[in-house]
Structures are given as C-alpha cells and as structure tokens.
Amino acid sequence: MDDSRPRSRCTRCGAKVPGGTKGCRELFQEILVREYGDPAYGAVHLLTVDAYALQHSEDHGPRSNAVHLLRLCMLLEHGLEASTGTNPHWFQAQIESDREMPLLEPPQNRGQTTVADMHGAANADEYVERAYHWARSVWEAYRAHHGWARRWLQER
C-alpha cells in the first residue's frame, strides 16, 4: 500500500486509513490473503468477513446486513466455527431461499474497532483476539437488530 497518501477516513466504517474508503478495502484484501495463507489466522475468517461487511453495507447487496448479522450471531452466541471454508451449507441454502430477509438499516455508528486495528497484531493469537474484539464491537453497534436476529435463528 502507498503510505505517502494523506490519511483520510473511510466513509463506511470511519477508519482513518491512507486512501480512505478505497484504502480500507485494500486493507481488508490484505487480511483475507493472510487468513487464506495461514490457518492460524484463518481461524477467525468468518468473524472478520461479517464484521467488515456489516461496516461496509453500501458495498454489498441490500439484504447482506441481515445475512451477515445472522451469521455473526451464530458465531458469537452459538459457537459456530469461524475458520475458512466452514460456512454451514444448510445456512447458506436457507439464506439463498429466504425472500423474507429484511433490509436492515445500518447504525449511524458502526463500532469503534475497524479493519485498520487488525494490522498491528504481532502474531496469530493477538490477531484472533482482535478479531473477536472487532466482531463484538460491530455486533454491539447493531444492537437495534439483535432481537430480530435471535428470533430468526430460534424459529429455524
């Protein structure tokens, strides 16, 4: 990444990163490469994908908030495995077939922790710890939709 660019804010998540919104997306691409390249980092893959997607909902489909919030709820409250390649098939099928998936309005403040905070992690243990911290801060930011997510999962 070109660090000579002035620091600016990502218009989605509010992170202060060189290159703003585009720079923020580049940071996310970098952490994906790390997660796919090393299973110790990949252990939290679904958490980072959901946290990033929920903080950048303008970049995804209109129903993506609901889908990512449901999976985040499963990861944080139901012990769903977060590593690369473990997205449960039944869940994916349910999501794809459910036309009732609501359009969830993203919160004004999408959480204090962002993808920029993942980069300083010294090792995989710290990376995993930061990923949980990030995911919990995003989950908390979406608290207005917790009731909906928990009910949806309970009814299935």
Ligand SMILES: [Zn+2]
């Ligand atoms: Zn961002």
